[in-house]
Amino acid sequence: MRRRDFMMTAASAAAAVPLSELARAIEPVLAQTSAFTFARAQYGSGNWDTDAKMPSNILNSLVEYTSVRVDPVDRVVALDSNELFGFPFLYLSGNELVRFTERERENVGRYVHSGGFLFVDDCNHDVDGVFARTFEAEMNRLFRGPEALRKLNNDHALYRSFFKFEDGPPATSHELNGWGDDMVHEYLKAVTIRGRIGVLYSNKDYGCEWNYDHTNKRFSTVDNTKFGVNIVVHALTA
Numbered sequence: 001m002r003r004r005d006f007m008m009t010a011a012s013a014a015a016a017v018p019l020s021e022l023a024r025a026i027e028p029v030l031a032q033t034s035a036f037t038f039a040r041a042q043y044g045s046g047n048w049d050t051d052a053k054m055p056s057n058i059l060n061s062l063v064e065y066t067s068v069r070v071d072p073v074d075r076v077v078a079l080d081s082n083e084l085f086g087f088p089f090l091y092l093s094g095n096e097l098v099r100f101t102e103r104e105r106e107n108v109g110r111y112v113h114s115g116g117f118l119f120v121d122d123c124n125h126d127v128d129g130v131f132a133r134t135f136e137a138e139m140n141r142l143f144r145g146p147e148a149l150r151k152l153n154n155d156h157a158l159y160r161s162f163f164k165f166e167d168g169p170p171a172t173s174h175e176l177n178g179w180g181d182d183m184v185h186e187y188l189k190a191v192t193i194r195g196r197i198g199v200l201y202s203n204k205d206y207g208c209e210w211n212y213d214h215t216n217k218r219f220s221t222v223d224n225t226k227f228g229v230n231i232v233v234h235a236l237t238a
């Protein structure tokens with residue numbers, strides 16, 4: 001995977017960290033060259049531990065559809081920890097207030113600038129909820145100018161990284177049933193760093209959409225986790 005060099009760029013991004021701590025932080029990424037680990041961000045404010053079954057469901061889909069080797073156990077990583085830099089993919093979610101500490105904010109900035117991919121999903125599935133407003137405020141504070149959170153065009157490579165989604169991001173049942181802000185969000189947003197996605201942001205509540213035991217997919221006419229496969233594959237190869 002092309003993000004194997006994340007280990008080296010993370011080292012330079014974390015230059016202020018003592019060498020002994022940095023070595024322990026980066027060590028887990030050695031396994032990333034052979035197995036993908038689904039890492040979830042734990043942050044101090046709000047509620048980070050939503051969608052408990054979602055990671056294992058996405059990991060099952062990666063095994064079912066792709067040749068990506070996976071660690072079957074997802075990991076929880078504190079956003080203010082140096083361990084963060086050992087994982088090239090990170091998932092962050094919630095439906096309450098997001099107010100990063102100074103250390104969390106600093107780590108997110110360094111993580112993204114050093115090649116990490118942060119996928120953020122709003123469990124409120126709306127544009128005016130507390131999660132959306134406070135998370136976007138954090139992004140505006142961190143990334144100014146050409147690196148701000150912006151609309152991701154629906155012809156972006158993300159939508160053809162594995163499966164093809166001709167119309168951009170697929171709708172969720174929450175949107176179609178009129179929950180949340182009673183609208184279908186037609187595009188995602190992203191912070192782009194040197195031509196690649198550093199932060200992928202969704203108001204569509206994919207986390208809740210994929211929050212079920214993977215054995216139940218056999219009862220569905222369409223597997224709605226396929227877009228999750230695209231996100232992970234793009235994160236690891238772009």
